[in-house]
Amino acid sequence: MHHITEDCELIKMLGMGSQEAFVDLYNKYKHGVYHNITKIIQDPVLAQDIMQEVFLTLWNKRNNIASIKAVGSWLFVISYNKSVDHLKKRLKENKLVALMADCPEDILEDTHSSQEQEEDYEHRIWLLNNAIEQLPGQKKKVFKLFRLEGKSHEEIAAITGISIQSVKDYLKQCTAILRKHLNENSGNVSAESQLFLLFLVSGYLLQGHLS
Numbered sequence: 001m002h003h004i005t006e007d008c009e010l011i012k013m014l015g016m017g018s019q020e021a022f023v024d025l026y027n028k029y030k031h032g033v034y035h036n037i038t039k040i041i042q043d044p045v046l047a048q049d050i051m052q053e054v055f056l057t058l059w060n061k062r063n064n065i066a067s068i069k070a071v072g073s074w075l076f077v078i079s080y081n082k083s084v085d086h087l088k089k090r091l092k093e094n095k096l097v098a099l100m101a102d103c104p105e106d107i108l109e110d111t112h113s114s115q116e117q118e119e120d121y122e123h124r125i126w127l128l129n130n131a132i133e134q135l136p137g138q139k140k141k142v143f144k145l146f147r148l149e150g151k152s153h154e155e156i157a158a159i160t161g162i163s164i165q166s167v168k169d170y171l172k173q174c175t176a177i178l179r180k181h182l183n184e185n186s187g188n189v190s191a192e193s194q195l196f197l198l199f200l201v202s203g204y205l206l207q208g209h210l211s
Helices: 003-015 020-040 044-060 062-067 071-091 115-130 136-146 153-160 162-185 191-202
Strands: none
Touching: 003 020, 003 062, 003 071, 020 044, 020 071, 020 136, 044 062, 044 153, 071 115, 071 136, 071 191, 115 136, 115 162, 115 191, 136 153, 136 162, 153 162
């Protein structure tokens, strides 16, 4: 069964409270979620904790989960946002902002309402899906397996039936295609969303840009 169809069925089952569906989704996406969190956090232990938060959020939202069209993209966005939130919290706890002359101490305070935060998540999910949909079929599959599911080059080669070198070449081509698409279509996107999209294509580390 194609993995997108399988995800739709798992989401449907999860919406009905199926713990088995939740475990299947967890096992499928945990490596990708952990890998993406680690790229931002650079702390394996904390990354594990954040990963658990991400999947707890998925479980807690099971009653209105039907609105999630692409669970891999949803998990990617939630893991990104939670990771950045942890970095901001760390900055405030360490009082790094207070060391900057004439810098307001509340600069990193979260002033967004829950509704605004939900809309921001939905916008980023749309940006992510829109960018990925620009990829040709086989390249799209390779990219999703690598970035969303956390599969290794060897695992992707076995799944798709192409060589490991072809997997690597496809991923390089995907990055070039996505970067070109984002450069051409993100003119009206906020700086924070552009940073998110840059992370999507390059695994960009954020610490220096939040300090």
